[in-house]
Amino acid sequence: MKNIVQGAIANGQKALSEYDSKRVIAMAGVPVSRNALARSRDEAVAFARDFGYPVVLKGCSDILTHKTEMGMVKLKLKNDDEVAAAYDEITGKGITLDGVLVQEWIEGDKREFVVGLTRDPQFGPCVMFGLGGIFTEALKDVSFRVAPLSTLDAEEMIDEIRTKKLLGEFRGSPAVDRDGLVKALVAIGNLGVEYDEIAEIDINPLIIDGSRPVAVDALVILRRETAADEKSA
Amino acid sequence: MKNLTALFYPESIAVVGATENTLKWGSYILTNILDGGYRGKVHPVTVRGDTVYGRKAYRTLRDIEGAVDLVFITTPADTVMEVMRDCAAKHIANVVLITSGFSETGEKGEALEENVNAFAREHHIRVVGPNTMGIVNTASSLYATGSHVRPRKGGISIITQSGNVGNQIMEWAEQESIGIGKFVGSGNEGVLSCEDYLEYLADDEDTSVVLMYIEGVDNGRRFREIAEYTTRKKPVIALKAGRTAVGSKAAQSHTGAMAGSHKTYESVLKQSGVILAHTPTELLTISSAFDSMPLPKGKRVGVVTLGGGWGVITADECEERGLELPPLPRDVYERLDALLPPFWSRGNPVDLVGQPDIDLFFAATDAMVASDAFDAVILLGMAGSGKFVTRIFEARQRLGFAKEKEIDEFKKIFADRQSKFLDNIVDLMEKYRKPVYPVALISSPGDEIVHGKKGSAYSVILYSSPEEAVFCLDKQYEYSRYLRKRSVGYEEHCAGSDSKRPESAFRI
Known part of the structure; x- marks a missing residue:
């Protein structure tokens, strides 16, 4: 710590x-909810499968604020394709990230x-x-x-x-x-x-x-x- | 800890800046001390005149023969350093620095004050103020504030960061015959701070309740430690001013934005077992309840009422504050059933259905207070009922149907009955160690509010409304609960706080 x-x-x-x-x-x-930091699309999908669907994806960085407003949070993703698409969208905004946080969805x-x-x-x-x-x-x-x-x-x-x-x-x-x-x-x-x-x-x-x-x-x-x-x- | 005994119990006093000019602080303080009945030596100090108010005056402190325990300084700010040097030369250890014009006025005053403070610390002189209203200690008949208020001797001691607020509380106390122990206006707190006064009052045998008006403290952690220490020994009732002030700290987090200094202060006070008041009148009302009655051991309330409506109001007030009105236990039920007409309430609140019977008042009160089913008892409308009847006689007299002599006799009978009824409540509080809150049916200005009985530590307060009685009961219960929780396994609670953490739920 x-x-x-x-x-x-x-x-x-x-x-x-x-x-x-x-x-x-x-x-x-x-x-805390289960989460892991994915640095590639495949890794994100692997984590999501491990946690079980649905999952949440969030762009992760220490300088990110207002994640939701910036479209950096994707909720309740139900399958591999949705996770892959969300990963691409988050990483495609031209903002430097530590990675993409894959998180179990807690209802x-x-x-x-x-x-x-x-x-x-x-x-x-x-x-x-x-x-x-x-x-x-x-x-x-x-x-x-x-x-x-x-x-x-x-x-x-x-x-x-x-x-x-x-x-x-x-x-x-x-x-x-x-x-x-x-x-x-x-x-x-x-x-x-x-x-x-x-x-x-x-x-x-x-x-x-x-x-x-x-x-x-x-x-x-x-x-x-x-x-x-x-x-x- | 700073020993403030000589400050509050001086054997000799000097007033620097003493004058007969009515509207000067050197006159306020001196006349107050002389008129208040202080029995030690009092020395006026002034450069003008040989006597002040008939007392031999001295040019400087150094000229006084014999020791001086306490000095009041009322001369202008730029003369204070010189007086302080005289204090040091004469080995005077206690000063009440009435003078204003120091740090409260800006940079120049701040520099002046820092010089005085540094000098005082270096020479171990305890200074109240500067810019203070003064001090009072009723136990030594020392009334030394700018205001000639004379509350009776008692156990409530006041620490106030505003002289005016504190003074007004003493005025109310005088009017309502509520006993005051000590008073200190802490002023700019150049040397002694409100933490020091609290620490002293925690162990002061003449103080049973501490009443505080706080605007801010300089050493938060020390304040918290002392407050926690004090509340283990006696109740502390505080009003923290500045509820609406927005925290000036620029917070980055949502938590920070919602914190604000007032919220934090109130949390610290609660965490230390201090009971919070929201207004100066509440401060005194709550303090006098603590000073007069034993603490309720639980939250079960018994209510006896002369009429139904008040019972319902009281039950609502209790319910909303989390206090309980348990049903009447069998023995109390049977006792009351034998005394009351068949249409009585048969429950708690006990409705005496307007029976104007003094024996019934006694019996119902005794039965409820004696019962283990209740931790506190509220009595509605029995006290003050004599006045109700008196008013009817007064009307008869105006109509020509009663003689004045007859009314005087009735008044005497009712006053006597009320006194016996209240004496009985004091006895019951002594016997069962539980608080009883009578609410007067009628109360007028000038009526007795605090009823004491010779030889008893407790006294009865006559409340003017059910909501005020429940309010005080709730505050007393809050303190009682705080103490109980902490005395049962409190140390274990604290010790366990950072050991055994729950297993981490985090996985990577």
């Missing part, structure tokens, strides 16, 4: 690619949460939890705790959101694995405490698959000043 973060800083990166972001949070203990049950890390100038790393998906910033149903989090802190921040009912049994879906969620929140807090180089983290959405929370998108932002220091040194 240290290698990924420090390697990126040595490269002068401001953020980790989605692939590396997910690797980092997974190593910390947050469950989920529409319950989407957000987990994040931010740094407060007074209190240091803070963990956020709340309602995820496209309405996150409109509804702002989120709670914060300063890291490191005890499991009690994590439980209390989960119970603090207005939409906490979504965590129980909901429209035929089982209750969310609370322990898993608590562990994820504690883990993200610990990342903030252990890695000064990490400025912020967005995990959105964290989809509920059955009862299990799974991160399907993640972004780790690195400290700019640290990156600059490394460069000049």
Whole structure:
């Protein structure tokens, strides 16, 4: 994990690619969707077959933002041909990529949460939890705790959101694995405490698959000043 | 930790800039100290005149014979360094720097303040302020703020980053007879910060509740540690101002955009067991509940009401805040059934269906508070019901059907009954260690709000509305729950937080 973060800083990166972001949070203990970085069309198809259809393809690079708006995300691809076509389209936009991320498609049950890390100038790393998906910033149903989090802190921040009912049994879906969620929140807090180089983290959405929370998108932002220091040194 | 005992319990005080000119701080502070009943020595210091308010005045601090524990400085900013040097020369360790015109005014004032702060630190002088309203310690009858407010002695101590907000809270406390312990306006926090005051009050035996008005702290981590330490010992109620201010940090992530400093502050406060208030009036209301009553051990509420509507309102308020109204246990049911007319509510809330019977009030209260089924009891409309009847007699008198003497007798009987009813509540709170919240049927300005009983640590608060009673109960339950969760296996919770991580779900 240290290698990924420090390697990126040595490269002068401001953020980790989605692939590396997910690797980092997974190593910390947050469950993420299965994904692999394909560097050729055949490799993409092979990964997709291995995961089983449908799959998602995303252009992967540390400088890519607004992936969806740039047509860099292809959802729910159902067969080899669709994967091959999507690979060509993503790589054909003339943008330098690390590769194309092949990711298992998680249907989920529409319950989407957000987990994040931010740094407060007074209190240091803070963990956020709340309602995820496209309405996150409109509804702002989120709670914060300063890291490191005890499991009690994590439980209390989960119970603090207005939409906490979504965590129980909901429209035929089982209750969310609370322990898993608590562990994820504690883990993200610990990342903030252990890695000064990490400025912020967005995990959105964290989809509920059955009862299990799974991160399907993640972004780790690195400290700019640290990156600059490394460069000049 | 900085020992602030000599600051709050000085044996001798000097006021630099003392004057009889009514509208000067040197007069506000001095008259307040002298009029407030402070029993130690008080020395006015001024370059003009031999006496101030009848006390022998000194030209400088150095001229005072004997030791001085605490100095109030009210002279202009550019004279303060000289006074500080006098303090150092006289080995004075505590200063309340009332003077403004420092860092709050810009660069020049900032440089001036930094000189004063550096000098104070070097000579181990504890400085409150600058730009402070002053301090109060009712335990030593020391009223030394710019405002001549005289709350009665009590356990609520106030740390405020705004002198005016804190002063207004003391005014309300005086009006409502709510006891105040200490007050400190932290001002610019040049040397002593609100963290220092909190740390001191955590272990101060005269303080049972800490009330804080916060705009911002300089050392977030230290504040959090001290807040967490303090809430293990006593409740801390805080208002963090600036709810609507947008975080100035340019955030890159969505998480950062939603954080903002206020949200973080509130999270830190909650995480440390601090109870949040949204307005200054709430600060005092919540604090006085904590100061007067035992904590509820759980969230099961028993309600007794003189009429149905209030019971429903109270039940709604409880439900919305996550408090529960369990059904009446059999023994309570049978006891009340024997006393009440057949059409009574037969459930919780217990509706006394308007029976104006003082014996029934006592019996219902006793039965509900004594029951293990409830962690807290709310009593609606029994207190204050004498006033209701008095008003009927007053109308009769105006109509010529009652004599004044008769009314006076009734008033006395009702006052006596109310006093006994409230005394009984104090006794019940002592006996069962659970809070009881009576809501007055009628309350008028000037009526008793806090009812104490000699020899008891608890007192009864007469709430003016059901929602206020439930609001306070909910805050007390929040704190009680925080403590309970942390005392049961809290250390294990913390220790387990970074060990055993779940197996990685990531595959390459």
